[in-house]
Amino acid sequence: MADHGPTTLAVRSEGRGDGVIISPQGDVDMTGSPVLRQELKRVQGNRPARIVVDLGGVPYMDSSGVATLVEALQAAKRSQTKLLLCGMQDKVRSIFEIARLDAVFTIVATADAAMKA
Amino acid sequence: MNDGPQLRLRLASNPLYLSGVRELLSAVCRRLGFAEDVCGQIALAVDEALCNVIRHGYDRAADRPIWLNLWTIGAGDESVDPAAAEGIRLVIEDEARQVEPGKIKGRNLEEIKPGGLGVHIIHEVMDTVQYEKREQNGMRLTMVKRRPGARAAVPAKLEASHG
Numbered sequence: 001m002a003d004h005g006p007t008t009l010a011v012r013s014e015g016r017g018d019g020v021i022i023s024p025q026g027d028v029d030m031t032g033s034p035v036l037r038q039e040l041k042r043v044q045g046n047r048p049a050r051i052v053v054d055l056g057g058v059p060y061m062d063s064s065g066v067a068t069l070v071e072a073l074q075a076a077k078r079s080q081t082k083l084l085l086c087g088m089q090d091k092v093r094s095i096f097e098i099a100r101l102d103a104v105f106t107i108v109a110t111a112d113a114a115m116k117a
Numbered sequence: 118m119n120d121g122p123q124l125r126l127r128l129a130s131n132p133l134y135l136s137g138v139r140e141l142l143s144a145v146c147r148r149l150g151f152a153e154d155v156c157g158q159i160a161l162a163v164d165e166a167l168c169n170v171i172r173h174g175y176d177r178a179a180d181r182p183i184w185l186n187l188w189t190i191g192a193g194d195e196s197v198d199p200a201a202a203e204g205i206r207l208v209i210e211d212e213a214r215q216v217e218p219g220k221i222k223g224r225n226l227e228e229i230k231p232g233g234l235g236v237h238i239i240h241e242v243m244d245t246v247q248y249e250k251r252e253q254n255g256m257r258l259t260m261v262k263r264r265p266g267a268r269a270a271v272p273a274k275l276e277a278s279h280g
Contacts, residue, residue, distance in 0.1 A: 030132045030168050060139070062164055063234035091157045098158075098241045099234050 008032070011039040019050030019082075021111050025057035028065030036065065040072040047079055052114040056087030066099055073105060082106075084114040122186035122208070130171045130211075131179040138185065139164050149189065149202050151264055159205075159262055162242040165235035166209050166258055174213025174256065184210045190261065204244075204263035212255040218248035 009032030011024045020043050024036050043051060053069065055061075069085070076083035084106045088096070096102040108114045124145065128134045139160040146156040167183060175181045186209075189202035223237030240246050243260040251257050 027136060029135060029164070030171070031135075060136075062161065062168065063232075063238055064168065066234060067232045090154065094154060094158060095161060095238070098238050 009035045011036055013039060013043055015048075016111075017050075017115055018048065019052060019115065020046075020048045021052045021054055021114075023054040023057060027060040028058050028068070029060060029062045030064050033062075033064040033068045037068045037071070040068065041075075044072065044075050044079065044081065048081060050082040050084070050115070051076060052084050052086060052111055054087045054111050054114075055085060055089065055092055058092055059089060061092045061095055063095070063099070066095055066101060069105070070101065082117075084108060084117055086111050086114045122188050124185075124187040126185040128167075128183050128185070129179060130175045130181040130183055132168075132171060133179075135164055135167055138167065142187075145187065146205070149205065149264075151262075155262075155264075158242045159207075162239045162260065163207060163209070165238050166260075169235050170209065170211045170213055170256075174211055182212060184208075186210075190263075202264075204261060207260045207262070209258045209260075210251060210255060215250045215254065215256060218250070221248050 009024055009026035009028060011022060013020055013022050015021075022036075022039060022043060024032070024039075026032055028036055040051075040053075051072070053072075058065075073083050075081075086108045087110065088107060093102065093107075096105070096107075106114075106117060108117055126138070126141070128138065142160045142163055143156045146159050147153065151159065163185070167185075170183055171177060171179075185207065188206040188208075189204075190206050191201050191203045221236060223235075223240055224233035239258075239260065243262050245259075245261040247259045249257050249259075
């Protein structure tokens with residue numbers, strides 16, 4: 001049985017103001033999604049007021065990545081944390097539109113804008 | 118005319134290879150004249166299909182076979198000069214657990230929940246999608262994508278084979 005398989009995804013988190021900016025770098029696909037999920041859970045465990053997922057370094061995302069973010073959004077609602085997405089590249093925005101989730105998430109252009117939203 | 122696929126790929130059911138398949142398909146679709154955003158969407162749909170085979174068909178076993186075949190389609194022919202192609206026909210085959218094709222459905226998008234989006238994405242991106250059981254074992258997924266402006270007719274011949 002395979003585990004998640006090798007991934008090139010790296011995830012960096014940085015505290016800023018009342019929140020945390022999570023910046024995945026690489027493809028959020030079948031192998032990368034578990035890495036992002038793990039970091040989201042770790043950060044959400046600390047209950048920050050705001051979590052910003054900066055997708056500027058993500059050239060590709062599949063439905064497992066979208067599912068990971070939906071899961072994080074639901075957890076954020078339960079803990080009254082604000083969760084925002086920013087820096088989305090066109091190819092990644094496309095999958096949110098296909099899944100009709102672009103209106104479900106708060107999506108802004110930059111991390112700075114997300115900190116003020 | 119040779120009815121064989123113009124591109125044929127056998128890969129192990131290991132997620133390691135998915136990014137390579139995406140890049141290959143995007144590059145081929147670009148050369149066939151698809152718009153850049155459509156190339157990405159075709160690669161996404163195939164990626165979702167392969168993930169479903171690996172995750173659900175093979176229970177994440179990494180050493181099972183998956184075949185990806187590509188034909189160009191055009192005026193009256195199933196396989197035409199790539200330069201004159203009106204679209205592509207993609208066939209993904211496996212030896213995974215068989216399921217009733219009618220049970221393979223995308224989930225209701227009104228429900229906001231993680232998971233179950235892959236099949237919806239495939240249907241949304243491709244012009245025609247057909248799941249069927251292979252004769253011996255496994256499943257076959259046939260997908261057609263036409264370039265905008267190409268004829269709306271869908272090729273009737275949907276069978277494929279692998280070695």
